[in-house]
Amino acid sequence: MRIAIVGGGLAGLTAAAYLSDRPGVQGTVFERSPQLGGRAFTYEKSGFTLNFGAHAVYGIDRHTLLNMENELKLRFHSKQVDKRSVVYAKHGQLTPAPLDFVNIMKTGVLTTMEKFRFVAEIAAVITNIHHLKNYPTLGEYLNQSNASPDVKELWEHLVSSNFFITPEEARKVSGEVIAEYYHNLFLSQKPVNYILGSWSTITNQLADKISRNEDWEIAVKEPVESISMENDKFILNTKTRESLVFDQVIFAMPVQQIVKLLETSPWSSALEPYKNNTSTEVLVYDVGFSKVVNRPFHYISDMNNKLFISDVSATDHTVVPDGGQLLQGIAYLNDDFADENEKKQYLESKTLQMEALFDAYYPDWREHTVVKRVSKKAMVASVKNIQSNKLLPVQLAGTPFFFCGDGCEGKGELAERAFSSGRKVAQTILANTSQTRELSYS
Numbered sequence: 390m391r392i393a394i395v396g397g398g399l400a401g402l403t404a405a406a407y408l409s410d411r412p413g414v415q416g417t418v419f420e421r422s423p424q425l426g427g428r429a430f431t432y433e434k435s436g437f438t439l440n441f442g443a444h445a446v447y448g449i450d451r452h453t454l455l456n457m458e459n460e461l462k463l464r465f466h467s468k469q470v471d472k473r474s475v476v477y478a479k480h481g482q483l484t485p486a487p488l489d490f491v492n493i494m495k496t497g498v499l500t501t502m503e504k505f506r507f508v509a510e511i512a513a514v515i516t517n518i519h520h521l522k523n524y525p526t527l528g529e530y531l532n533q534s535n536a537s538p539d540v541k542e543l544w545e546h547l548v549s550s551n552f553f554i555t556p557e558e559a560r561k562v563s564g565e566v567i568a569e570y571y572h573n574l575f576l577s578q579k580p581v582n583y584i585l586g587s588w589s590t591i592t593n594q595l596a597d598k599i600s601r602n603e604d605w606e607i608a609v610k611e612p613v614e615s616i617s618m619e620n621d622k623f624i625l626n627t628k629t630r631e632s633l634v635f636d637q638v639i640f641a642m643p644v645q646q647i648v649k650l651l652e653t654s655p656w657s658s659a660l661e662p663y664k665n666n667t668s669t670e671v672l673v674y675d676v677g678f679s680k681v682v683n684r685p686f687h688y689i690s691d692m693n694n695k696l697f698i699s700d701v702s703a704t705d706h707t708v709v710p711d712g713g714q715l716l717q718g719i720a721y722l723n724d725d726f727a728d729e730n731e732k733k734q735y736l737e738s739k740t741l742q743m744e745a746l747f748d749a750y751y752p753d754w755r756e757h758t759v760v761k762r763v764s765k766k767a768m769v770a771s772v773k774n775i776q777s778n779k780l781l782p783v784q785l786a787g788t789p790f791f792f793c794g795d796g797c798e799g800k801g802e803l804a805e806r807a808f809s810s811g812r813k814v815a816q817t818i819l820a821n822t823s824q825t826r827e828l829s830y831s
């Protein structure tokens with residue numbers, strides 16, 4: 390069986406690594422960029438390891454990466470972000486973020502009564518998951534709740550940081566999704582970890598595994614341009630080759646790009662309900678310093694301006710040269726603008742707000758800056774997991790393909806959904822293949 394995987398990001402590489410583990414399965418991973426990794430692409434500059442996206446893993450002890458580590462024999466280390474050094478800033482006041490029960494009791498965002506109330510709410514989520522599950526959205530749950538406005542704001546803020554959406558959008562996440570996510574996260578002993586050495590630690594191992602099987606090819610700089618079907622086989626045309634024949638095709642790219650690629654194909658109507666899905670876009674401001682300028686905390690979230698800064702090197706020392714410091718600032722962006730000019734001004738104002746946050750906590754940072762990268766339109770989640778969006782199932786009625794990626798149905802959010810849907814697709818194909826073999830022997 391020959392399988393084409395379109396996209397060499399976390400999802401495509403995961404699917405390929407599982408499939409290439411099985412004898413008799415051949416395949417090609419097509420990646421349009423010169424390098425693998427997609428939005429988890431990592432590169433070195435002046436001794437700093439810059440990630441296109443951060444490499445935080447939420448609840449690693451209950452994460453899909455744990456299955457992959459065992460099943461694919463991946464070897465990586467991770468380190469927990471020091472929970473006591475994660476702070477929220479509200480109206481200029483700093484307070485520990487309510488990541489667990491100890492931090493909740495310390496946080497200054499809530500009054501003592503509200504702290505108990507919040508702990509009770511979280512305990513209820515853990516013990517009585519069905520309660521929140523019954524609400525169409527977090528917003529509707531909060532509307533009927535008699536909790537104080539601060540407790541409600543905290544819920545929005547927590548969901549905003551875990552789901553990478555604005556606090557307003559947090560209200561639109563379905564009750565079922567919230568209940569499941571926080572059930573998992575609050576039971577985790579390790580709420581936030583960094584993969585040491587960044588995502589490339591994982592992508593390099595997945596790519597090595599695939600390359601060790603000579604029946605598999607990784608084709609970079611080779612975008613797939615069209616797909617058709619003849620006699621139950623898929624015919625792919627890429628930028629450099631024509632009429633490549635495969636038995637199965639897996640799309641491992643953002644849904645919006647799949648819709649575009651299949652726009653004029655017979656399958657476009659099946660994708661119609663997914664066409665208007667919205668993604669989360671952020672402004673990313675990475676800065677590497679020649680020395681540790683200041684380390685008042687490891688993560689700060691500015692609740693008023695919806696920005697946060699992670700001192701990545703406080704947890705992952707491998708991403709900096711000796712003595713250096715690497716910060717990643719992220720600002721959530723609104724996406725409703727009257728015109729391009731308004732958008733430009735908004736992005737300028739967000740950049741200035743971010744620089745003001747650096748100024749406040751990292752004095753003289755500009756003098757020690759060795760590397761700087763500002764990306765004004767980074768796509769974090771290709772599909773925001775809010776009620777008005779529809780995640781793409783890994784198999785869609787009306788199409789003969791498989792789908793995986795962070796816009797697909799799967800466990801967790803963000804990168805975990807890319808990993809879990811990639812794994813699911815591979816396992817489904819392998820299970821179907823075994824069944825076909827058994828049937829042909831019987």
Ligand SMILES: Cc1cc2nc3c(=O)[nH]c(=O)nc-3n(C[C@H](O)[C@H](O)[C@H](O)COP(=O)(O)OP(=O)(O)OC[C@H]3O[C@@H](n4cnc5c(N)ncnc54)[C@H](O)[C@@H]3O)c2cc1C
Pocket residue numbers: 395396397398399400401419420421422425426427428429441442443444445446447611612613614641642643646650671673767768769770793794795796802803804805807
């Ligand atoms: C700033 C930022 C911070 C983030 N922080 C975190 C975090 O802390 N924790 C976390 O879990 N996640 C985080 N993420 C999200 C995470 O990076 C993504 O969820 C994940 O990388 C998505 O992987 P994917 O394989 O689904 O998609 P992608 O990475 O988008 O991969 C799709 C690939 O398909 C390729 N492609 C597209 N079209 C074609 C074509 N026609 N032919 C061939 N190839 C094609 C693309 O070039 C790309 O390489 C962050 C993302 C960003 C941007």
